[in-house]
Amino acid sequence: MIRTFIKYRVLVSVIFYILWGSDFITNVFGLSEEISTFLNWTAVAILFVFWLMILVDMVKQKLKNKAFWILSMFFVPFFAPVVYLFRRKNLLHLRNNKFTNSKLP
Numbered sequence: 598m599i600r601t602f603i604k605y606r607v608l609v610s611v612i613f614y615i616l617w618g619s620d621f622i623t624n625v626f627g628l629s630e631e632i633s634t635f636l637n638w639t640a641v642a643i644l645f646v647f648w649l650m651i652l653v654d655m656v657k658q659k660l661k662n663k664a665f666w667i668l669s670m671f672f673v674p675f676f677a678p679v680v681y682l683f684r685r686k687n688l689l690h691l692r693n694n695k696f697t698n699s700k701l702p
Contacts (some may be wrong), residue, residue, distance in 0.1 A: 658689060
Protein backbone atom coordinates (compact mmCIF):
# COMPACT_ATOMS: atom_id res chain seq x y z
CA MET A 598 0.00 0.00 0.00
CA ILE A 599 2.84 2.40 0.79
CA ARG A 600 4.18 1.88 -2.74
CA THR A 601 0.86 3.10 -4.10
CA PHE A 602 1.10 6.16 -1.88
CA ILE A 603 4.59 6.87 -3.15
CA LYS A 604 3.63 6.31 -6.78
CA TYR A 605 0.72 8.74 -6.50
CA ARG A 606 2.20 10.98 -3.81
CA VAL A 607 0.97 14.24 -5.33
CA LEU A 608 -2.60 12.97 -5.54
CA VAL A 609 -2.37 11.44 -2.06
CA SER A 610 -1.05 14.75 -0.72
CA VAL A 611 -3.92 16.71 -2.25
CA ILE A 612 -6.48 14.25 -0.88
CA PHE A 613 -4.76 14.35 2.53
CA TYR A 614 -5.11 18.13 2.77
CA ILE A 615 -8.67 18.12 1.41
CA LEU A 616 -9.62 15.64 4.12
CA TRP A 617 -7.72 17.70 6.69
CA GLY A 618 -9.83 20.71 5.75
CA SER A 619 -13.11 18.80 5.58
CA ASP A 620 -14.64 20.88 8.37
CA PHE A 621 -13.91 24.07 6.44
CA ILE A 622 -15.29 22.55 3.23
CA THR A 623 -18.54 21.45 4.88
CA ASN A 624 -19.01 24.95 6.31
CA VAL A 625 -18.32 26.61 2.95
CA PHE A 626 -20.92 24.46 1.20
CA GLY A 627 -23.39 24.96 4.05
CA LEU A 628 -24.15 21.29 4.53
CA SER A 629 -26.51 20.20 7.25
CA GLU A 630 -25.08 19.33 10.65
CA GLU A 631 -25.71 15.60 10.25
CA ILE A 632 -23.95 15.38 6.90
CA SER A 633 -21.15 17.61 8.14
CA THR A 634 -20.60 15.42 11.20
CA PHE A 635 -20.60 12.25 9.10
CA LEU A 636 -18.13 13.67 6.58
CA ASN A 637 -15.84 14.98 9.31
CA TRP A 638 -15.71 11.64 11.16
CA THR A 639 -15.14 9.79 7.90
CA ALA A 640 -12.29 12.16 7.08
CA VAL A 641 -10.78 11.65 10.53
CA ALA A 642 -10.93 7.87 10.14
CA ILE A 643 -9.28 7.97 6.69
CA LEU A 644 -6.61 10.40 7.91
CA PHE A 645 -5.85 8.18 10.90
CA VAL A 646 -5.43 5.10 8.70
CA PHE A 647 -3.17 7.05 6.33
CA TRP A 648 -1.14 8.46 9.23
CA LEU A 649 -0.83 5.03 10.85
CA MET A 650 0.36 3.37 7.63
CA ILE A 651 3.04 6.03 7.20
CA LEU A 652 4.10 5.64 10.84
CA VAL A 653 4.37 1.84 10.49
CA ASP A 654 6.48 2.30 7.36
CA MET A 655 8.78 4.68 9.23
CA VAL A 656 9.24 2.18 12.04
CA LYS A 657 9.95 -0.73 9.66
CA GLN A 658 12.43 1.05 7.38
CA LYS A 659 16.04 1.86 8.09
CA LEU A 660 15.89 5.61 7.77
CA LYS A 661 18.40 8.30 8.39
CA ASN A 662 17.22 10.31 11.44
CA LYS A 663 14.43 7.85 12.21
CA ALA A 664 13.75 9.36 15.64
CA PHE A 665 13.26 12.79 14.09
CA TRP A 666 10.72 11.48 11.59
CA ILE A 667 8.76 9.51 14.16
CA LEU A 668 8.64 12.45 16.57
CA SER A 669 7.61 14.78 13.76
CA MET A 670 4.62 12.52 13.10
CA PHE A 671 3.38 13.29 16.60
CA PHE A 672 4.29 16.98 16.79
CA VAL A 673 3.37 18.01 13.23
CA PRO A 674 0.83 15.40 12.06
CA PHE A 675 -0.57 17.62 9.32
CA PHE A 676 2.80 18.16 7.64
CA ALA A 677 5.14 15.23 8.34
CA PRO A 678 3.36 12.40 6.45
CA VAL A 679 3.29 14.31 3.19
CA VAL A 680 6.91 15.44 3.48
CA TYR A 681 7.91 11.87 4.32
CA LEU A 682 6.25 10.57 1.15
CA PHE A 683 8.34 12.94 -0.94
CA ARG A 684 11.59 12.36 1.01
CA ARG A 685 11.34 8.59 1.62
CA LYS A 686 13.49 7.47 -1.30
CA ASN A 687 16.28 9.87 -0.35
CA LEU A 688 16.13 8.90 3.32
CA LEU A 689 16.48 5.22 2.46
CA HIS A 690 19.30 5.97 0.05
CA LEU A 691 21.17 8.08 2.59
CA ARG A 692 20.90 5.37 5.20
CA ASN A 693 22.27 2.70 2.86
CA ASN A 694 25.03 4.88 1.41
CA LYS A 695 28.42 3.26 2.05
CA PHE A 696 30.26 6.57 2.23
CA THR A 697 28.12 8.12 4.95
CA ASN A 698 28.35 5.02 7.14
CA SER A 699 32.09 4.50 6.82
CA LYS A 700 34.55 5.80 9.36
CA LEU A 701 37.36 8.04 8.24
CA PRO A 702 40.91 6.82 8.93
